[in-house]
Amino acid sequence: MAEPGHAERVLSVLRDGAATPLAASWRRSLTLHQLDPENRKPPETLSGAELKAAQEQMGPLLAAAQDNLDALFQAVGDGGCCVLLTNADGVPVDRRGVSADDPVFRRWGLWNGAVWSEAREGTNGIGTCLAEQRVLTIHRDQHFHTRNIGLSCTVAPLFDPCGRIAGALDVSSCRPGLDSLTGLVERAVTDAARRIEARAFREAYPGARIVLLPDTAADRASVPMLAVDADDVVIGATRAARLALKLTDETLKRGLPSPDRSADLDEAERAAVRRALTQAGGNVSAAAGLLGLSRATLNRKLKRLDLARGREFH
Template sequence: MDVVHGGHHAHRVEAALGSGAAATSSLVASWQRSSRLHRLDPADYKPPRRLGSREFDQARQRMEPLLRAAQSSLDRLYLAVGGVGCCVLLADTDGVPVDRRGAVADDDTFRAWGLWTGSVWSEDAEGTNGIGTCLVERRPLTIHCDQHFFSRNTALSCTTAPVYDHEGNLAAALDVSSCRADLTESFVNLISVAVGDAARAIEAVAFRQAFPDRRIVLTPDAKSGSASLLALDKDDLVVGATRAARRVLGPTSEWLGKPVPAGDDAGGRTCPSEDLARAERAAMKRTLARVDGNVSAAAKALGISRATFYRKLGRVRRDPH
């Protein structure tokens, strides 16, 4: 970037900070944090700080479980965006990319911009940027070109989504970055959808890996997509929930510390007789399915008489739910 353009951007940032727009603009609020809280200068041209090899190895080790869960999603995301000059970064909660995907032909360019593993992209170090601001605000966002705080980053377009672990805690930021000048708004929107889908896929895989011996089910109202999952034990008690599931059903860590049936809400409000009837219906239906609808065999398997089974079966058929 030329110094003249960089100076214009720095003046624009300073003017926005003095306008009082931080109260209504999340972008200006981030610029304000960058300037007043973190004491950064938008005209600073120092490149991003890089971790030493030992620090970086430790950062990767802390992320190891999530890194294992993320590999296939990172590959698929790169296949979707790599052909148009984008790179894919997975950063830890300190804003340090610990894994990336990118074309070899673009490596020198991205390394020069700091879009590389081991670089520090936290908001307190780099000001407003995709990774750092996403981690602070805990929401998907795009920081496009001159929305960055530092003048030297205004050639970049960064689209980022937060990634949450199996306990609903912020665990990483998934980012697609480009330094192409011809990225259109419509294509940036497509990237945003792809990044969000990949983040949810990583969460789902990580959740399943955290509960390998549990039954994983979608929440009854899975509006948040494939990452709205519950982990159930052999008795259908909830032992885990993704962040998306917690937002739908309202479970807290305290609630998950108690044995709660999958059909209950966070307050544990349910009718014991309804529970018993529901369990009975489910057991009868499962047993009938296993013996191909043979009532005599089903009754024997359940240890009850045919007459009792027929009587209960009548209730099941009257109440198919």
């Protein structure tokens, strides 16, 4: 049941001039997108042909996501959650859910083809994540539209191999009581999004040497990776790497020598690998997943970075 007074609360917060990230999104919803917080209509839905076109446009990223969608759903599905992969317009193009819960999620619009952009639905996990390009959670009455206040959504952005926003990975629930698990869900969603991005990046540059950069992003929403060709020229960079090294498409077109031949960057990459191994308890496969690499690739890095000697990994 919708909470009485939600729309008035939204308007009151905005009248008071609140300067929080949530208030900023509510303000965009009201003034920029001219939405009504009292709206109780379900989200708009694409036609079958439009959804198919959206899925085709996702291309390699959608293919790269499949295993991670399965794994993420296995982690959260029993808690009454569904998993959604959306495009850059906030339209789910793939999902995972328990069949018993599917009718409920479908009524809420947590389904393939629904439009969850902030411009259409106001403040919501998917749309606001895409607008702000950061990992976030929108709980229940933090939504802008009254209709959506029964939902709780944790979302991470997805970036394509050229560093552009390409979509979002969402875990949504319409059950109360998940607030205490937000930190765990955010970590699971973020790690899955990073693995999808890293896999799509590697597949976009087959045969290239993949270099890991220091992981300094506050929300860890993108993996700092470079693709380097046989001539030691950087031919690709993820969003995090572009931000860290101030790279642009033009910079890459002009040709950038790989920086990983320097001792400083070798040490930075060594630190990134050590951190992942520590987090994974010495499990090479798990550490490779955290770094977005295959086990074979990580084993080669362990040897190149002189991390394998005298150490026991499994």
